[in-house]
Amino acid sequence: xxxxxxxxxxxxxxxxxxxxxxxxxxxxxxxxxxxxxxxxxxxxxxxxxxxxxxxxxxxxxxxxxxxxxxxxxxxxxxxxxxxxxxxxxxxxxxxxxxxxxxxxxxxxxxxxxxxxxxxxxxxxxxxxxxxxxxxxxxxxxxxxxxxxxxxxxxx
Amino acid sequence: xxxxxxxxxxxxxxxxxxxxxxxxxxxxxxxxxxxxxxxxxxxxxxxxxxxxxxxxxxxxxxxxxxxxxxxxxxxxxxxxxxxxxxxxxxxxxxxxxxxxxxxxxxxxxxxxxxxxxxxxxxxxxxxxxxxxxxxxxxxxxxxxxxxxxxxxxxxxxxxxxxxxxxxxxxxxxxxxxxxxxxxxxxxxxxxxxxxxxxxxxxxxxxxxxxxxxxxxxxxxxxxxxxxxxxxxxxxxxxxxxxxxxxxxxxxxxxxxxxxxxxxxxxxxxxxxxxxxxxxxxxxxxxxxxxxxxxxxxxxxxxxxxxxxxxxxxxxxxxxxxxxxxxxxxxxxxxxxxxxxxxxxxxxxxxxxxxxxxxxxxxxxxxxxxxxxxxxxxxxxxxxxxxxxxxxxxxxxxxxxxxxxxxxxxxxxxxxxxxxxxxxxxxxxxxxxxxxxxxxxxxxxxxxxxxxxxxxxxxxxxxxxxxxxxxxxxxxxxxxxxxxxxxxxxxxxxxxxxxxxxxxxxxxxxxxxxxxxxxxxxxxxxxxxxxxxxxxxxxxxxxxxxxxxxxxxxxxxxxxxxxxxxxxxxxxxxxxxxxxxxxxxxxxxxxxxxxxxxxxxxxxxxxxxxxxxxxxxxxxxxxxxxxxxxxxxxxxxxxxxxxxxxxxxxxxxxxxxxxxxxxxxxxxxxxxxxxxxxxxxxxxxxxxxxxxxxxxxxxxxxxxxxxxxxxxxxxxxxxxxxxxxxxxxxxxxxxxxxxxxxxxxxxxxxxxxxxxxxxxxx
Numbered sequence: 001x002x003x004x005x006x007x008x009x010x011x012x013x014x015x016x017x018x019x020x021x022x023x024x025x026x027x028x029x030x031x032x033x034x035x036x037x038x039x040x041x042x043x044x045x046x047x048x049x050x051x052x053x054x055x056x057x058x059x060x061x062x063x064x065x066x067x068x069x070x071x072x073x074x075x076x077x078x079x080x081x082x083x084x085x086x087x088x089x090x091x092x093x094x095x096x097x098x099x100x101x102x103x104x105x106x107x108x109x110x111x112x113x114x115x116x117x118x119x120x121x122x123x124x125x126x127x128x129x130x131x132x133x134x135x136x137x138x139x140x141x142x143x144x145x146x147x148x149x150x151x152x153x154x155x
Numbered sequence: 156x157x158x159x160x161x162x163x164x165x166x167x168x169x170x171x172x173x174x175x176x177x178x179x180x181x182x183x184x185x186x187x188x189x190x191x192x193x194x195x196x197x198x199x200x201x202x203x204x205x206x207x208x209x210x211x212x213x214x215x216x217x218x219x220x221x222x223x224x225x226x227x228x229x230x231x232x233x234x235x236x237x238x239x240x241x242x243x244x245x246x247x248x249x250x251x252x253x254x255x256x257x258x259x260x261x262x263x264x265x266x267x268x269x270x271x272x273x274x275x276x277x278x279x280x281x282x283x284x285x286x287x288x289x290x291x292x293x294x295x296x297x298x299x300x301x302x303x304x305x306x307x308x309x310x311x312x313x314x315x316x317x318x319x320x321x322x323x324x325x326x327x328x329x330x331x332x333x334x335x336x337x338x339x340x341x342x343x344x345x346x347x348x349x350x351x352x353x354x355x356x357x358x359x360x361x362x363x364x365x366x367x368x369x370x371x372x373x374x375x376x377x378x379x380x381x382x383x384x385x386x387x388x389x390x391x392x393x394x395x396x397x398x399x400x401x402x403x404x405x406x407x408x409x410x411x412x413x414x415x416x417x418x419x420x421x422x423x424x425x426x427x428x429x430x431x432x433x434x435x436x437x438x439x440x441x442x443x444x445x446x447x448x449x450x451x452x453x454x455x456x457x458x459x460x461x462x463x464x465x466x467x468x469x470x471x472x473x474x475x476x477x478x479x480x481x482x483x484x485x486x487x488x489x490x491x492x493x494x495x496x497x498x499x500x501x502x503x504x505x506x507x508x509x510x511x512x513x514x515x516x517x518x519x520x521x522x523x524x525x526x527x528x529x530x531x532x533x534x535x536x537x538x539x540x541x542x543x544x545x546x547x548x549x550x551x552x553x554x555x556x557x558x559x560x561x562x563x564x565x566x567x568x569x570x571x572x573x574x575x576x577x578x579x580x581x582x583x584x585x586x587x588x589x590x591x592x593x594x595x596x597x598x599x600x601x602x603x604x605x606x607x608x609x610x611x612x613x614x615x616x617x618x619x620x621x622x623x624x625x626x627x628x629x630x631x632x633x634x635x636x637x638x639x640x641x642x643x644x645x646x647x648x649x650x651x652x653x654x655x656x657x658x659x660x661x662x663x664x665x666x667x668x669x670x671x672x673x674x675x676x677x678x679x680x681x682x683x684x685x686x687x688x689x690x691x692x693x694x695x696x697x698x699x700x701x702x703x704x705x706x707x708x709x710x711x712x713x714x715x716x717x718x719x720x721x722x723x724x725x726x727x728x729x730x731x732x733x734x735x736x737x738x739x740x741x742x743x744x745x746x747x748x749x750x751x752x753x754x755x756x757x758x759x760x761x762x763x764x765x766x767x768x769x770x771x772x773x774x775x776x777x778x779x780x781x782x783x784x785x786x787x788x789x790x791x792x793x794x795x796x797x798x799x800x801x802x803x804x805x806x807x808x809x810x811x812x813x814x815x816x817x818x819x820x821x822x823x824x825x826x827x828x829x830x831x832x833x834x835x836x837x838x839x840x841x842x843x844x845x846x847x848x849x850x851x852x853x854x855x856x857x858x859x860x861x862x863x864x865x866x867x868x869x870x871x872x873x874x875x876x877x878x879x880x881x882x883x884x885x886x887x888x889x890x891x892x893x894x895x896x897x898x899x900x901x902x903x904x905x906x907x908x909x910x911x912x913x914x915x916x
Contacts, residue, residue, distance in 0.1 A: 035184035036177015038395075040342045041428040045837035048342055076177035086172065094171040097803040100811065101630030102174025103181060103342035103395035128845045135837060137340045137396050138630050139807055140814035141845040 007068040010078030018065045025049045025060040027068075028075060036076040036106050040135065047134030050107035051075045057114035057130070076106035079113065089113055089151050096147035100138030108134045112148045121153045161643045162865045165803035169635045169654070170628065174393070182346040182362045182392040183425055190348065191220055193414045193424040194266035195407060196256040196273055197434065198248035201503040201830025202282035205248060205255060205275060212272040213258060218265035221417045222273070223410070224256045232379035234372065234409060237306070239298060240469040240506075242409035247280075249297055249468035250503055251830050252434045254406045259414040259422045282503035282830050286465040287442070289500045297468060297501035304501040306466060310477035312485060312759045314553035315492030320457035324448030328528035331444050332521040333896040334879075336437040336465075336825040337818070339510055340842045343395015345435060346425030349411035356386040357412065362394040364401040364627055365667030368603075370659045372404040376412060391657040397629035398815070399509030400435055402669050403471045407434070432835030436471055436508030437825055439464045439499075443521040447490075453535045453543045457492035460484055460521065466499040467506030474499045474507075475602060476514030479670075481759060483518045483876075486552035486767075487594045488526075488544035493553050503830050509669065511815065512872045515595055516879065520897065523591035523880030527887065537884065538576055541567055541592060546769065548858075555753075555760040556767060560868070562795030562858035563592060563769035569793040569854045570773030579775060583891055586788070589884025590773040591877035597797065597868030598766030598860065599750045600670035607749030608677045609663025610684040612641065614692070614742045616734055618712050618727030620647055622684075623655045625665025626677030631871055632804040633673045637681045639800055640864055644685035645692075646709030647726065663747065671768065671869030674800060676750060678864035683746030691742050696729050750862070766860045766868045770794040772813075772881040778889045780908060783901030785821060785886060787849035794873055795856045798866030802855060805870055809853035812874015818843045820879035824898050 002017040009032075018027060028034045028051070037060060040048030044059040051060045052074040053067075079087035086094070089109055099105050108131055115122055115130035122130070127148050128141075136144065173179045210222040225245025233241045244253045256273050260266035283289045283297065289304040297304050321327065348360040357377060363369045366389045373387045394401070407424050415422040426434065442463045448456040466474055477497035484495045530540040545567065550558040570576070570590050579588045599606045611623040622641050628634045638652040655661060665677065693714070697704045700723070702716040709715075715723035733740060753761035775789040792813050799805045822841045826833040834840045859866040879897055887893045892907035 029184075034177075035180070038181070038343070039183065040344075041837055043428070043836070043838075046342060046428075080176055086175065090172075090175040093175045094167045097165070097167060097171075097807050099168055099171040099174050100632070100807055101341070101343065101394060101396045102170070102179055105174050106177045109175060128848075131845045133844075135340070135342060135842060135844065137342055137398070137815070137842065138811045140810035140812075140843075140851070141848050142810040142851065143807055145845065145848075 003066065005066060005069045007070060008072045010074055020066050022065040023061055024051065024063040024065045024068055027065040028060065034075060034077050038103055038106055040103065047111060048104050048107040050110040050134060052110055052114050055114065055117060057111045076110060089116065092147040092151045096143050096150055098139060098143040098147040104134055104136040108136065108144055116152060159643060161639045161649065162800050164801065166635060166639060166649060166801055168632050168804060169638060179393040181343050181395045182360065183343060185348060185360055185392055187348055187350055187421040190421040190423050191259040191261060191418055192263045192266045193257060193259045193411050193422045194270050195254050195410060196270045198251055198253040198255055199275070200248065200277055200279050201251045202280040203248050203277040204280060205246060206278050207276040208256060209274040210256060213269040216265065216269050216272060218261040219258060219269045220261070220420065221259040221414050222256065222269065223413055223417065227413065229381055230379045232376060234376065234404060235470050236472050236474055237470040240406065242406045242413065250505055252505055254410060257410045257414060259418050284502055284504055284829055286463050286500035286502055289502050290498065297503060306470065306474060306499040306501065308474060308499060310497035312481050312493060312495045312554065314485065317457045317459050317492045317494040320492040321448060324456045325451040326529060326533040327446060327448040328525050328532055329446035330525055330528060330895060331442065332524060333442045334440055334517045334520060335897050336440045336827065337510070337823045338432060338435065338437040338825055339396065339398040339400040341396025341398065341400055344426040344428060344431040345407065346423070347408050347411050348421055348423040349415040350421035351415055355382050358388045358390060359408065360390050360392055361408070362392050362401055363389065364397045364629055364669065366391060366627060366659050367625065367664045368667055369404050373412065376409055380416060389659045391627060394629045397668060398511045399513065399669065402509040402667060429835055432840065433505065433832045436473060436506055438510035439473060439476055439507040439514065439517065441517040443517065445521045445525045447525050447529050449529055449533055453533055453540045455488055455490045455544045458484065458490045459494045462497040464497060464499045465504055465507070466501050467504045468501060469506040471506060471508045473509050478602065478755065480514035480518040481554060482596060482763070483515055483522055483594055485554040486556050487519065487522055487592065488546060489550070504827055511812065512876050515876045516819065519591065519593055519876050520879045523877060524883050524893065524895065527884045536580060537590065538571060546594065555762055557762050558767055559862065560766060560797060560858040560860040561769055562856040563771065565856045566769060566771035566793035566795055567592065569856065570771045570791045573791045573852060573854065574773040574775055574789060576773065580888060583888065585780060585889055586775065586777050587885045587887065587889025588773065588775045589881050589888055590771055591880035591884060592771045593769065593873055593876040595768045595873045595876060596670050596764035597675065597768030598764045598862055599672040599676045599752055600764050601752045601754050603666050605749055606666055606676065606752060607747055608665040608680040609745065609747040610680040611663060611743065611745045612684045612688045614688060614730055616727060616731050618651065618725060618730065620645065620652045621655060622652060622681060623662055624677055624681060625663045626656060626673045627668040628656055629668050631673065631808065632801065633677060635804060636674050636800050637677055640678050640681050641685045644682060645689055647712045651712060663745070671871035671873065674867050675766070675863055675869050676748060678867060680746055680748035682864045683748055684744050687744035687746055688742060691744060692726065692729055695733050696724055699724055699729060699732060765862045766797065768795060768868045768870065768873050770873050770877065772877045774881045774885045776882065776885040776889055778886055778904065780890060783904035785899065790849045790851040791854060792851065792874060793854035793856055794870060795858045796870045797860035797863045797868035798857050799855050800865060800867050805855060806853040808870045809874045810851060812872065813851060813878060814843050814848060816875030816878025819875060820882045820897060820899055822898050
């Protein structure tokens, strides 16, 4: 039995009928065809599916889509400016060499974005904590942390 | 080469914006019109006879289009290095990852549901899970058709006279070391889409690291399936991590092909995380007996090693890892007498495959741990024994490797300096330092008949350059490195270069993204093609400008005369002039580079690689004697890379490899209990997180390899080769216990500390 919900997705109002069984990730990838948010494990352990809900980074693969009702959701597709300019965090990931295979990167960026939105100058420990739930197998995290630091008020 | 403008620069990866915006399309994100979803049913038991499979209920489920079992595989088709692996098993199952049935349905959910409806009756058989057990005379056979569980691949290398050297050695250290299964943990799981056109030509969308070899494998399969003289096209999606996991073709790909054939519709199979853990092929676990000796001055006299590898139930390319294990065994440090044997043994465990380093980490763990044991016996500082025996340029090693460039000594000295070795070694106060070196192939590796890569370059009317390469971008940055090389040669900007590297219909042949070979081989191939197209451009420009070719140069896409800079012409104009003329032409150049390296001969001698990569890792640790916890205080990874074409990307390889190595050393382990994987998820399999990274320095040492593109050698794999022994050696220096089986867990350290206390007591 589908149910209508209303929420904000990347600054646009969405009114949509959803199946209560869907996760937010399923909805984003399969219904909205927004494939920027990735599924790495499907049980909330790798962080590839991270999106921001009301300012909090969450694992969308275990987040029921019904929970989106009335909330403000930002995905990786919502970061780029209308004129095509990358978000400073995205640009930092590019410039600092933080991207290799890239599969974890959308989730990684959303986790650190949530941190930087909340805290302008986080400590290194806070940065590590913010992406602790985002697994990356390529980079050893070093340049990812460098990238986040470079946006967080330089080094 | 003159002043370099683009090579050597820290240039961000070309595909990074695509990936940082979520625009990159991975196999997970791909859809083909009319596509069905495939799912695989795996065996419930590690060793059993299939008495009966009933697919009736699954077939009756609405939305299910095809159900296949082993009986549906045409002509008894098998794949794999020894062709011992049917894509769907019938009769006997040999491991818990054995595929026994598959479903294609209109949705993933229906396909899953259908799997549950397949009824299988098994007769359970006793399994063999210990390779030493499986090797014993009279052991039950894993494959009835073979006479022994030991694979018919006798790995043996002998050089000099080890027995005589043993007698003459002043000191000998010997021990046994073992390593565990670890898995790649690619964040993007394995997957493919198989699609036939109306004429039965096949397209496979894939995340393979070996497009050309996969194309060949699939062609063979089509023949076996009764589709002769058909074409196969492999199109690569953006690849969500490789590390060797995609260096072979796998059952799921053949299953997708069979399902698509039967359904007459495209079929997509993408692994769940659970499948990615148990149904992909990990690094081989090994048992290694090693003995090394030196004279009274610390000069190595011999090295003897015997290895047993658990092959698992089937054979992939991974069974050839002993060939790469031989690289450090024969050639790490100067060792005059060598004896090495390795046996790969069938068991009812998961079968193994390539993983970054391809056997080298297992061999180096034993060699470098044992070298510290030998140094202790000889009363020499572990650093000194390495200095005494260090490899050098100009050497010809026992396997006939011709060492043309070797920065090993510089790497060791970087480690010593940055770690503060001399003030820290030998304190045994809970803090300790350790080091280990590495040799790896750095100029390709001729394991296949060809080790080549082709490049086609075309330049269009607007001066834009298309580089069509056989090499695969798996996240390592090959696209960027190739662009830099071409941009440097031509004198155009990075933005003017477009790399096409994902379609066998378009791209020339390449053996694959393995053996740390892409920068070297694809780089040399691109270099050759760039020079050829530049010659064509300059010849035409010379006519247009009325200047000799020798006087011309191109910069930022404009060709000018060094004699008179007023005489210049933009690249695009040159091309338009030659195109829009009677009998006009387009400019295209191709170059196939097959390095002058050698396949091994029958005695396993031959210059496997044109160049060799070296490195040394040093680590300082603190060991908590109460908890057994190891804390890495400082980690130095120094690598001889020939020339860093892009230090930004290169550091990424070192950091990434290093952390994989730390995971291998200190925590990662696939726990198999009688053939069943017990920790196949990210909760229980501890791959390192951002919290686990120590302070780490990537040190680039340049040795200018003349055969490399702009002097470069490979760096893809070396980053994790010496990590585990460096850490093991540091732990020994800190608390006096040596852990000889990976991973080095707090439990093992505590147990060893207790045993040591008891010995003393």
